[in-house]
Amino acid sequence: MEFLKKSIHMDQIGCEEQTQITLEDDVNIADAKPDVYQVVTQQGHIELEEVRASDGHVHVKGVLHFKVLYLADEETHHPACMEGELAFEEQILMGSVSGTDQVQAQAILEDLSVGMINSRKLSVQALLQIRLFxxxxxxxxVAVGLDGTEQIEVKKKDLQALDLIVAKKDILRVKKDLLLPGGMPxxxxxxxxxxxxxEMTFRVLDGKLQATGELSLFFFYEEESETKKAxxxxxxVPVSVAIECQGVREGMLEQIGCSIGHLEIEAKADEDGEERxxxxxxxxxxxxxxxxxxxxxxxxDLYGVAKQADVVRGKGQYRRLLVKNTAKTRVSDQFSISPGMPQIQQICGSFGEVFVxxxxxxxxxxxxxxxxxxxxxxxSAEEEVPCGCLKGELVFEE
Incomplete structure (x- = not known):
C-alpha cells in the first residue's frame, strides 16, 4: 500500500543579519567645476558589486554614488553640480552561513550629508543599512489518499495552502526619448x-506578467543663452510592459519587489541639432x-479494519493566505524656512523617500x-542666491 501525495512548494528565510555601515571622506571638486559658494542639496544611491559568503561571515563590496547641487562662488552664484563615489568593503558576521550558501543582500541609504570644508573640498558622510539573508x-x-486493497479507514482534513509556482529575479527596462515642450528653452x-x-502594479496573465505604472521625472538645467539661467x-512617463513568465496563469497571486537598479538621464540633440x-x-x-x-x-488519521495499521507522522510548514490588500495613506505637514535660508519665490520640484x-x-x-x-x-526670491532646498521629515502611522 502506498500513499498518494501532493507536493506544496514554498520559500523560507534561512538565516538573517542586519548591520549599519558608516562612510566618511573628503572629496575634492574637479578642476573643470567652479568653486563652491554654498551647498544646496545632495542625493545618492548604493550599488552592490559583490556579495560572497564564507563560513560564519559575508563579504560585501559596493559603491555609494552621490551628486551634489551647489551654488558657484562666482559673481552670479549660478547652480552647478558635481558627482562622485565612495567605495566600501565589509566583512559582516553571519553565524550559521556557509560558503555554499547563496546570500541575498539589500542596501538602503539611510542618511547622506554633504558639508563644505572650503571652496574646493566637500565632506561627505553617509549611513548605510545592509540586510543579508x-x-x-x-x-x-502531503498524503491525500491511499493506493492499495487493504481495508483502511481514513480521517481527512481540508488544507488551504499557497503553492510557490515561480521564484526568480528579472529586470524591466524602460528606454524613451522625451522631447521638451515648445515653450521650454x-x-x-x-x-x-x-x-x-x-506607482507600479503587476497582474498575472497566462504565461506573462503585465506591469503598469508611472514614473515621475524632474530636470533642473541651464538654458542655452548668454545668461545661462536655471x-x-x-x-x-507611463509604463506598460508585458514580462514573459512561463508556468503562470491568470488568477494566480503575485508578490513582486520593484526598485530602480540602473538609471541614465542624458540630453541629446534633436533632428535640428538643438539640445531638446x-x-x-x-x-x-x-x-x-x-x-x-x-x-x-x-x-x-487512519486505522486498519482487518489488521493493525501503524501511523507515522511528520511535521511540516506551509503558507496560507489570510488577506491580500493594498492600502494608501495621506501624509501632510508644514515646514518653515530656517533662519539664513533664502525666501521661496517658486517651488521647482519636491521629492520624497519612504522608510518603513x-x-x-x-x-x-x-x-x-x-x-x-x-x-x-x-x-529663491533673492537674486544673489538663485535657489535653495527645504528639507524635512514626515512621520506616518497607518
Missing part, C-alpha cells in the same frame, strides 16, 4: 535630475514570487509606522 526553497509532501547643461516610481521641467531631447534609460530590478492557492483534502520602520500585527489589522524624508527644491 539566505533563502531556501522547501517542498512539503534648449538645454545647455543638465544640473539635477530625479526619477521616482510613482530652469526646470517636470513630467510623468532627454534620453531616459532605466532598469527596474524585480524580485518575483508567484503563488497559487491550493485546496487539499489531506489524511489526518515597523510592521506590527494587531487584532484588527496590520500597523505600519515610518517616515518620509522630503526635499523641496525652490527658486
Amino acid at each position: 539566505t533563502e531556501r526553497m522547501k517542498q512539503l509532501d 534648449n538645454i545647455f547643461a543638465l544640473l539635477w535630475k530625479s526619477c521616482q516610481i510613482r 530652469v526646470w521641467y517636470e513630467t510623468t 531631447v532627454i534620453l531616459l534609460d532605466l532598469v527596474l530590478d524585480l524580485d518575483i514570487r508567484i503563488y497559487e492557492e491550493t485546496n487539499l483534502s489531506m489524511i489526518e 520602520q515597523e510592521i506590527k500585527k494587531q487584532s484588527d489589522g496590520v500597523l505600519v509606522k515610518g517616515t518620509v524624508n522630503v526635499q523641496i527644491l525652490y527658486e
